[in-house]
Amino acid sequence: MKYLNYCVYIVTNPKKTVLYIGVTNGLVRRLDEHLNNAGRPHTFAGRYWCHLLVHWELFANVQQAIAREKELKGWSRTKKDALVTAQNPEWRELNQEVGGF
Template identity: 55%
Template structure:
């Protein structure tokens, strides 16, 4: 049976004022899309607010689990999202270069 990868992730802008939560099956490509949109047409929320700096991600094997988790996190207040990624990334390091 094939192992699938789906990612729920949180990005921010350079000043760390805005958070964006998303889900994808190719995290590296999706981060590239966010950067491309931010540098050009700014068609999406992430692009408009320059949210292409990765601060948190988690992997899921099943797409329905990833979708449920994304919806759950999107429903949270900012402080709860910060608590989530502060537990593994308290310095808010940009993790883009650590994605395989």
């Protein structure tokens, strides 16, 4: 049986005014997709140039990852900002740390 890691992640735009929360089993691939869609209006992340990783969490189980994604999407912007700041106080772009870009 193949072991998969699932990831809940938050990307933002260069001005850090918009957040996108997603779940994936291939974070590097997904970040590349966000970068390739930057500026394209057919996706939310593309329309708002959200391709800069600022937070991620790993899960061994897809159901747990989906539940966490839904939880985070239900939070206020203030609470989401506090989560990112707690782990990444300077809101550094973490794409290179996970092998993207």
